Amino acid sequence: xxxxxxxxxxxxxxxxxxxxxxxxxxxxxxxxxxxxxxxxxxxxxxxxxxxxxxxxxxxxxxxxxxxxxxxxxxxxxxxxxxxxxxxxxxxxxxxxxxxxxxxxxxxxxxxxxxxxxxxxxxxxxxxxxxxxxxxxxxxxxxxxxxxxxxxxxxxxxxxxxxxxxxxxxxxxxxxxxxxxxxxxxxxxxxxxxxxxxxxxxxxxxxxxxxxxxxxxxxxxxxxxxxxxxxxxxxxxxxxxxxxxxxxxxxxxxxxxxxxxxxxxxxxxxxxxxxxxxxxxxxxxxxxxxxxxxxxxxxxxxxxxxxxxxxxxxxxxxxxxxxxxxxxxxxxxxxxxxxxxxxxxxxxxxxxxxxxxxxxxxxxxxxxxxxxxxxxxxxxxxxxxxxxxxxxxxxxxxxxxxxxxxxxxxxxxxxxxxxxxxxxxxxxxxxxxxxxxxxxxxxxxxxxxxxxxxxxxxxxxxxxxxxxxxxxxxxxxxxxxxxxxxxxxxxxxxxxxxxxxxxxxxxxxxxxxxxxxxxxxxxxxxxxxxxxxxxxxxxxxxxxxxxxxxxxxxxxxxxxxxxxxxxxxxxxxxxxxxxxxxxxxxxxxxxxxxxxxxxxxxxxxxxxxxxxxxxxxxxxxxxxxxxxxxxxxxxxxxxxxxxxxxx
Numbered sequence: 001x002x003x004x005x006x007x008x009x010x011x012x013x014x015x016x017x018x019x020x021x022x023x024x025x026x027x028x029x030x031x032x033x034x035x036x037x038x039x040x041x042x043x044x045x046x047x048x049x050x051x052x053x054x055x056x057x058x059x060x061x062x063x064x065x066x067x068x069x070x071x072x073x074x075x076x077x078x079x080x081x082x083x084x085x086x087x088x089x090x091x092x093x094x095x096x097x098x099x100x101x102x103x104x105x106x107x108x109x110x111x112x113x114x115x116x117x118x119x120x121x122x123x124x125x126x127x128x129x130x131x132x133x134x135x136x137x138x139x140x141x142x143x144x145x146x147x148x149x150x151x152x153x154x155x156x157x158x159x160x161x162x163x164x165x166x167x168x169x170x171x172x173x174x175x176x177x178x179x180x181x182x183x184x185x186x187x188x189x190x191x192x193x194x195x196x197x198x199x200x201x202x203x204x205x206x207x208x209x210x211x212x213x214x215x216x217x218x219x220x221x222x223x224x225x226x227x228x229x230x231x232x233x234x235x236x237x238x239x240x241x242x243x244x245x246x247x248x249x250x251x252x253x254x255x256x257x258x259x260x261x262x263x264x265x266x267x268x269x270x271x272x273x274x275x276x277x278x279x280x281x282x283x284x285x286x287x288x289x290x291x292x293x294x295x296x297x298x299x300x301x302x303x304x305x306x307x308x309x310x311x312x313x314x315x316x317x318x319x320x321x322x323x324x325x326x327x328x329x330x331x332x333x334x335x336x337x338x339x340x341x342x343x344x345x346x347x348x349x350x351x352x353x354x355x356x357x358x359x360x361x362x363x364x365x366x367x368x369x370x371x372x373x374x375x376x377x378x379x380x381x382x383x384x385x386x387x388x389x390x391x392x393x394x395x396x397x398x399x400x401x402x403x404x405x406x407x408x409x410x411x412x413x414x415x416x417x418x419x420x421x422x423x424x425x426x427x428x429x430x431x432x433x434x435x436x437x438x439x440x441x442x443x444x445x446x447x448x449x450x451x452x453x454x455x456x457x458x459x460x461x462x463x464x465x466x467x468x469x470x471x472x473x474x475x476x477x478x479x480x481x482x483x484x485x486x487x488x489x490x491x492x493x494x495x496x497x498x499x500x501x502x503x504x505x506x507x508x509x510x511x512x513x514x515x516x517x518x519x520x521x522x523x524x525x526x527x528x529x530x531x532x533x534x535x536x537x538x539x540x541x542x543x544x545x546x547x548x549x550x551x552x553x554x555x556x557x558x559x560x561x562x563x564x565x566x567x568x569x570x571x572x573x574x575x576x577x578x579x580x581x582x583x584x585x586x587x588x589x590x591x592x593x594x595x596x597x598x599x600x601x602x603x604x605x606x607x608x609x610x611x612x613x614x615x616x617x618x619x620x621x622x623x624x625x626x627x628x629x630x631x632x633x634x635x636x637x638x639x640x641x642x643x644x645x646x
Contacts, residue, residue, distance in 0.1 A: 012055050014073065019048040023101035025069070027054060032065050040101070042068030045128050048099040049076035078122045080104065081156040083143050084112050093120045093134060096156055104134040112136060117143050119155050144636065146365025149554060154259050157547040159252055163244065163263050170240045171263035178270050182278055186303055189280070192225060193305040196329055199273055200382050203311040206258070208273040209501035211281070211306050212385055214329050221295060222288050222336065226389040227281040227304050229271040231262070231500040232510040241266065246533060249540035251502035254551035255359050267501045275309040282510050284389040284497070292339035297392055299517060316376040334377055337384040344387070348447035348490035351454055354467045357588050359555050367559040370587040386498040387489070390414070393513065394493035398483060400516055410522040412508045412534055414494045416477040416486040419445055423473045430469070433609050434623050447490045461571045462624030476542070479505045479534035481527065505537045553639045556589035560641055561634035567646055572625045575612050577605045580621050582629050582643050591641030593629065598645065
């Protein structure tokens with residue numbers, strides 16, 4: 001349906017195309033309510049996420065607007081990972097990326113065997129009737145091997161797994177000078193080495209970019225310092241390390257490994273806040289009441305020496321036992337954090353916790369077990385102090401910039417827009433159909449509306465699924481130099497300040513803060529650079545999150561492959577015209593019960609009630625239903641599972 005009929009003639013349209021696994025393209029445009037559809041014989045070599053120019057086809061009444069690609073303006077990617085296949089004396093790459101709808105033709109003299117995974121770059125493709133031509137960039141190894149598959153996921157999402165010799169050399173030079181740098185800086189910084197300071201992290205953490213200090217003040221208040229690794233002191237603008245970090249923008253966390261944004265010597269040694277070592281930090285220090293009210297704040301360069309490295313579980317055991325090393329300080333930190341958390345939710349912050357899984361792998365990377373991650377109060381403790389620092393830093397710099405003579409002073413914010421009205425209306429229909437109240441007024445949804453919904457579903461089988469559905473209905477948080485606040489957290493001001501070892505925007509935040517707190521202005525010619533880096537950081541964050549999900553999904557399917565024929569307890573997480581999706585309650589692995597395997601009846605999808613019903617027997621399957629299923633197939637190539645009902 002057209003949004004506007006005023007334009008009799010529409011000029012060519014430019015935008016980012018989305019391609020399905022069938023090779024059909026879709027391109028959004030403000031002129032039309034529905035995305036413009038590009039049939040697969042009119043995509044003209046366009047690939048997923050390419051920037052393209054299209055021309056519209058004549059409108060046919062009652063049908064979606066169609067068009068065709070006439071120009072590729074910018075390729076989103078030209079490198080693909082896949083498996084080498086030989087056919088009739090010709091070599092092809094069958095891409096892992098299912099949205100890459102064409103096999104890539106390889107040179108016949110390529111020295112590679114069938115079934116080997118490789119990274120390939122497209123070298124030539126201008127005829128949609130022919131396969132793209134490519135060359136092998138890297139041979140990864142045999143398909144199905146753990147390290148090969150994990151490396152393939154990283155490369156498929158456009159990330160590198162190692163560093164160039166120039167970057168490694170620069171990192172080594174910093175390591176060699178770290179003692180001299182520390183000695184030079186000690187007298188220039190606020191010294192927190194005499195104050196009890198700890199880190200609390202996962203047991204497998206190798207880099208520590210945040211520490212918390214605590215001391216009692218004479219007036220009865222508490223001083224809590226959030227100390228962040230001062231990466232920006234070592235990684236200077238436009239140095240070899242900085243340029244590489246800009247491209248990566250984030251570290252990637254797969255099921256068995258971290259692909260770091262910074263060289264290991266920086267992330268695990270020079271900048272990492274390892275215990276019993278003097279470290280340069282950039283800090284947000286707060287005077288708080290025990291109720292969590294901020295009375296005073298200070299931001300600046302510091303030096304710390306962490307007294308103890310805790311894991312979340314170790315710290316929780318001490319708090320629960322009411323005894324152990326630093327118990328009084330841990331207990332006080334926990335109590336204040338709970339008060340901060342309560343205030344945050346009272347102010348409308350959304351409770352987004354949902355189940356995550358962790359794997360136990362053998363020495364070859366084979367999954368031995370999959371289980372839900374346990375979330376401790378100590379996880380939430382750290383989260384609250386990081387949120388506090390991020391919020392207070394953003395508000396402070398915003399107000400500082402507001403007082404500035406500069407009309408449009410610079411900062412990097414973490415922003416989250418209010419949900420799209422149409423998506424929220426669809427969400428409301430969906431929730432009402434499965435029996436939950438979600439009534440919103442004409443002014444749109446509020447965070448309190450969402451929290452009220454979460455209270456209704458708390459502890460119910462459908463809780464996790466609905467939370468994920470709500471998250472998908474909302475816009476994604478992004479980085480921007482323009483502040484609009486953070487809807488999900490209900491914060492007017494928010495930034496990322498607390499993880500510069502693993503996120504490039506945090507490095508940018510530190511650099512801007514140092515300049516502004518010194519009373520200086522950011523040159524106008526820097527504004528566009530920071531905006532561009534904010535966009536890149538958002539895009540890379542999305543890719544890294546998808547890589548993490550791909551690695552989890554791969555290992556879930558690999559684990560389940562050893563349990564074909566077994567019966568699992570699960571719940572229905574999705575319905576479609578081709579079947580029912582079921583999630584196993586223990587591994588959180590999702591599989592499909594195909595429509596043809598549901599039972600001896602003709603089943604149809606009822607979109608209004610989000611259920612599948614049998615015509616003769618009236619049997620109904622609805623979202624959230626508890627079911628028992630038997631696993632009948634597991635496909636590692638497609639990362640899919642097939643179930644049947646028991």
